[in-house]
Amino acid sequence: MPLVTVTRRLTFNAAHRVHNPALSDEENTRLFGKCNNPNWHGHNYVLEVSLTGEPDPITGYVIDLGEVKRIVESEFVSQVDHRNLNLEVPFLQGTNPTSENIILACWRLLEPALRPGRLSRLRLWETENNYVEYDGR
Amino acid sequence: MPLVTVTRRLTFNAAHRVHNPALSDEENTRLFGKCNNPNWHGHNYVLEVSLTGEPDPITGYVIDLGEVKRIVESEFVSQVDHRNLNLEVPFLQGTNPTSENIILACWRLLEPALRPGRLSRLRLWETENNYVEYDGR
Amino acid sequence: MPLVTVTRRLTFNAAHRVHNPALSDEENTRLFGKCNNPNWHGHNYVLEVSLTGEPDPITGYVIDLGEVKRIVESEFVSQVDHRNLNLEVPFLQGTNPTSENIILACWRLLEPALRPGRLSRLRLWETENNYVEYDGR
Amino acid sequence: MPLVTVTRRLTFNAAHRVHNPALSDEENTRLFGKCNNPNWHGHNYVLEVSLTGEPDPITGYVIDLGEVKRIVESEFVSQVDHRNLNLEVPFLQGTNPTSENIILACWRLLEPALRPGRLSRLRLWETENNYVEYDGR
Amino acid sequence: MPLVTVTRRLTFNAAHRVHNPALSDEENTRLFGKCNNPNWHGHNYVLEVSLTGEPDPITGYVIDLGEVKRIVESEFVSQVDHRNLNLEVPFLQGTNPTSENIILACWRLLEPALRPGRLSRLRLWETENNYVEYDGR
Amino acid sequence: MPLVTVTRRLTFNAAHRVHNPALSDEENTRLFGKCNNPNWHGHNYVLEVSLTGEPDPITGYVIDLGEVKRIVESEFVSQVDHRNLNLEVPFLQGTNPTSENIILACWRLLEPALRPGRLSRLRLWETENNYVEYDGR
Numbered sequence: 166m167p168l169v170t171v172t173r174r175l176t177f178n179a180a181h182r183v184h185n186p187a188l189s190d191e192e193n194t195r196l197f198g199k200c201n202n203p204n205w206h207g208h209n210y211v212l213e214v215s216l217t218g219e220p221d222p223i224t225g226y227v228i229d230l231g232e233v234k235r236i237v238e239s240e241f242v243s244q245v246d247h248r249n250l251n252l253e254v255p256f257l258q259g260t261n262p263t264s265e266n267i268i269l270a271c272w273r274l275l276e277p278a279l280r281p282g283r284l285s286r287l288r289l290w291e292t293e294n295n296y297v298e299y300d301g302r
Numbered sequence: 303m304p305l306v307t308v309t310r311r312l313t314f315n316a317a318h319r320v321h322n323p324a325l326s327d328e329e330n331t332r333l334f335g336k337c338n339n340p341n342w343h344g345h346n347y348v349l350e351v352s353l354t355g356e357p358d359p360i361t362g363y364v365i366d367l368g369e370v371k372r373i374v375e376s377e378f379v380s381q382v383d384h385r386n387l388n389l390e391v392p393f394l395q396g397t398n399p400t401s402e403n404i405i406l407a408c409w410r411l412l413e414p415a416l417r418p419g420r421l422s423r424l425r426l427w428e429t430e431n432n433y434v435e436y437d438g439r
Numbered sequence: 440m441p442l443v444t445v446t447r448r449l450t451f452n453a454a455h456r457v458h459n460p461a462l463s464d465e466e467n468t469r470l471f472g473k474c475n476n477p478n479w480h481g482h483n484y485v486l487e488v489s490l491t492g493e494p495d496p497i498t499g500y501v502i503d504l505g506e507v508k509r510i511v512e513s514e515f516v517s518q519v520d521h522r523n524l525n526l527e528v529p530f531l532q533g534t535n536p537t538s539e540n541i542i543l544a545c546w547r548l549l550e551p552a553l554r555p556g557r558l559s560r561l562r563l564w565e566t567e568n569n570y571v572e573y574d575g576r
Numbered sequence: 577m578p579l580v581t582v583t584r585r586l587t588f589n590a591a592h593r594v595h596n597p598a599l600s601d602e603e604n605t606r607l608f609g610k611c612n613n614p615n616w617h618g619h620n621y622v623l624e625v626s627l628t629g630e631p632d633p634i635t636g637y638v639i640d641l642g643e644v645k646r647i648v649e650s651e652f653v654s655q656v657d658h659r660n661l662n663l664e665v666p667f668l669q670g671t672n673p674t675s676e677n678i679i680l681a682c683w684r685l686l687e688p689a690l691r692p693g694r695l696s697r698l699r700l701w702e703t704e705n706n707y708v709e710y711d712g713r
Numbered sequence: 714m715p716l717v718t719v720t721r722r723l724t725f726n727a728a729h730r731v732h733n734p735a736l737s738d739e740e741n742t743r744l745f746g747k748c749n750n751p752n753w754h755g756h757n758y759v760l761e762v763s764l765t766g767e768p769d770p771i772t773g774y775v776i777d778l779g780e781v782k783r784i785v786e787s788e789f790v791s792q793v794d795h796r797n798l799n800l801e802v803p804f805l806q807g808t809n810p811t812s813e814n815i816i817l818a819c820w821r822l823l824e825p826a827l828r829p830g831r832l833s834r835l836r837l838w839e840t841e842n843n844y845v846e847y848d849g850r
Numbered sequence: 851m852p853l854v855t856v857t858r859r860l861t862f863n864a865a866h867r868v869h870n871p872a873l874s875d876e877e878n879t880r881l882f883g884k885c886n887n888p889n890w891h892g893h894n895y896v897l898e899v900s901l902t903g904e905p906d907p908i909t910g911y912v913i914d915l916g917e918v919k920r921i922v923e924s925e926f927v928s929q930v931d932h933r934n935l936n937l938e939v940p941f942l943q944g945t946n947p948t949s950e951n952i953i954l955a956c957w958r959l960l961e962p963a964l965r966p967g968r969l970s971r972l973r974l975w976e977t978e979n980n981y982v983e984y985d986g987r
Binding site: 183185188196197198260261263264265266268269293294296297298299302 | 852860900911915
């Protein structure tokens with residue numbers, strides 16, 4: 166049976182600073198430069214959520230992408246959109262909100278919530294020039 | 303010898319409805335909502351066709367992408383562009399034209415027609431927010 | 440007082456055929472070719488709605504673009520999204536649904552509905568290579 | 577002599593909240609909703625800077641766009657990139673940083689600094705769905 | 714009668730150098746830097762061709778955009794695509810091929826050739842960050 | 851420990867011709883058509899550089915993408931931007947500069963230079979419709 170991958174793209178806007186609270190301010194400045202600005206900066210993030218599975222013989226869908234949108238908005242986007250990623254997001258508490266750490270936290274939230282099919286890839290664009298990907302490995 | 307993947311992007315415009323003719327109208331409405339509209343809707347589809355192979359030592363090409371364009375237009379795009387995917391496309395007859403089913407039918411047409419290199423991935427965008435991928439597995 | 444133009448982008452998917460019901464089938468075929476396919480084709484339309492006005496001294500907005508989105512969805516997008524533009528759209532009845540005619544009908548619907556500021560430009564993309572604009576003149 | 581318009585596109589990332597300090601918190605919440613979040617949110621802004629003039633007969637340029645880039649970065653982008661638009665930007669002090677107010681402040685900075693040609697249009701994208709324009713009137 | 718503007722987007726790839734043959738090599742280097750490289754560089758140009766007119770009451774078109782494509786390819790694109798703009802293009806002979814000079818030459822070729830409607834705007838993208846516009850004034 | 855892939859996008863503009871110097875002019879013309887124009891053509895190339903690794907527990911980065919940008923510009927982009935790929939680029943000497951051959955040469959330069967993480971994928975867009983990928987195999 167063939168395995169097809171389906172992807173839904175979603176967006177959110179958030180403030181953050183790249184900051185490791187376990188380090189001194191001097192060390193944070195040295196490592197992260199302008200991205201460490203204590204007054205924050207922000208991004209229009211773009212998230213691509215991919216699931217892989219066999220198309221259902223009745224619906225022809227791996228999963229209804231409208232359903233993917235509803236689950237991702239409910240489980241993830243609603244917690245980060247128009248928020249401060251350092252201060253307000255429970256599942257990022259104590260985490261340095263780099264794109265790498267955001268995508269790993271996003272995977273942990275979404276992987277158990279998305280069925281049928283299985284979550285096979287997340288891609289997160291921080292700017293038009295930078296993105297990160299994770300496939301569960 | 304290194305394996306390079308080359309991709310050509312093509313577009314087509316088509317009408318369809320998401321509809322399983324084996325189900326009742328009520329069941330189709332319940333499953334597919336506005337996408338089941340009996341009067342159709344449509345999309346600007348974007349297809350990305352990828353082949354993988356060793357670059358030819360004479361040409362430096364895995365395959366001439368102009369040739370890929372000609373083959374994909376002749377074998378696939380000419381049958382779906384400005385068409386109704388439920389009514390007019392021989393290789394989709396009796397199929398519910400979800401993106402998943404379109405990409406699988408596209409693979410069956412293109413895989414034997416594209417040489418040298420081998421077809422290694424298809425990506426089909428239905429909207430700017432939704433796409434599907436298939437790699438032959 | 441300065442005049443600023445604000446724009447909101449929205450999308451919809453629809454089926455249509457380019458067809459003038461006052462002409463014979465032969466004449467329609469001759470004029471419109473594959474765009475006249477009696478079984479329809481379709482597009483992912485992109486609409487950009489622009490209003491011009493003085494920013495309100497209290498809000499700093501010409502108009503809240505969330506409000507623009509709600510009005511355009513209620514007055515226009517809800518009537519065309521996932522619809523057949525020749526058969527199902529009251530304000531296009533008897534009209535050949537070219538992009539030119541769609542944008543003029545859209546203007547007549549939206550111009551009285553959008554306040555404060557005044558509707559100053561509509562842009563409608565039919566494909567990634569074709570768009571039309573109207574500014575009320 | 578013909579008048580040509582030349583445009584340079586630049587980007588910056590910033591945090592802000594839509595907030596009028598002359599209003600109560602309740603009024604700000606009512607008017608601006610999630611955009612008023614006291615913990616900020618942010619955007620990848622895209623700025624398009626257009627100048628109009630006669631191409632110089634020696635250079636064939638209205639103005640060297642590399643020079644436009646240098647001036648806009650020095651006069652404007654360096655003050656807003658990776659900054660908080662409510663707290664850190666001298667020319668926005670006391671201003672509600674809506675896109676409308678940002679673009680008017682940007683015009684006041686850039687109009688006297690850009691020569692030859694004259695600044696004829698600014699376009700500022702806040703998200704992929706929202707942008708504002710100003711032409712000096 | 715309403716005036717609608719319709720636009721067709723086309724692409725071409727060309728080599729050029731920014732070079733004024735009336736100046737010394739030193740002066741060219743000083744003015745144009747790396748863009749003056751005697752061994753050339755090149756671009757994927759994007760051209761947007763806009764015509765304004767009243768939609769024809771029979772066709773609903775200002776002009777058939779397929780016809781615009783055919784005329785622009787025949788009159789302009791065929792002379793610049795995969796060419797060297799300094800060496801091989803008759804209508805640019807002796808001209809420094811800046812985007813400004815290319816767009817003015819393009820206007821002179823296309824303005825008399827495009828009917829019905831009248832050519833109202835050309836936009837030429839040299840890179841994703843730079844474009845020029847001309848409207849005949 | 852999870853493996854995340856991070857990507858930085860960069861651009862460069864270059865002239866080239868598709869030409870195998872070991873073949874006759876007639877054979878080159880037959881194989882490569884307009885892409886073999888002896889007067890060159892050119893492209894706005896887009897390069898995506900991906901590295902895979904475990905996010906560093908101190909920085910939260912696989913690698914600082916600003917560092918990736920600096921290395922790729924220093925090692926690769928500075929040698930090809932605004933250059934002629936057939937004439938001026940030491941690491942392409944004697945090579946037919948197809949996208950396949952450019953990406954393989956780029957890999958050989960970047961793979962040893964990019965640390966921490968390891969180079970896991972290059973993607974090179976030659977036009978908006980054509981791209982190639984290489985992952986080291």
